[in-house]
Amino acid sequence: MLIKGNDVVNKVQFIEKISGDANISKIASARVLDAFIEAISKTLRTGDHVGLVGFGTFSVRSRSDRVGRNPQTGETIKIEKRKVPIFKAGKVFRDSCN
Incomplete structure (x- = not known):
């Protein structure tokens, strides 16, 4: 399966891609993907960051209080x-996208 173009790839399609590339079952691929997402989420909740060399870094930033505007009413x-959550792509990953 080749993922290309500007289409959004959903979770099921992504699991199929992982399954085919890694030559494992779709169930195993789904478990791996879910475990990966959960591990990153748990790590970020503790205040740590996750750095995957060549891929990127997941971290958490704080946004301070601010004043906004309701777009429907214009009310402040x-x-x-x-x-x-913030993701900063690593150089190898950024370069592979070009």
Whole structure:
């Protein structure tokens, strides 16, 4: 299976791609993908970051309180501070996309 173009690849298609490339079952591929996502999520919740050399770094940043605007009414609203996940692509991965 070749993934190409500007289409969005959903989770099922991604699992099929992993399964074919790694020559493992789709069930095993789904478990691996779910475990990968869960491991990154748990690590980020503890305040640590995940660095995969050549691929990129997953981390969490804090956004401070700010004032926004409701687009429907134009009313000013306060947006509370929050933590957001960030992914910074590594050089090898960035270069492979070009």
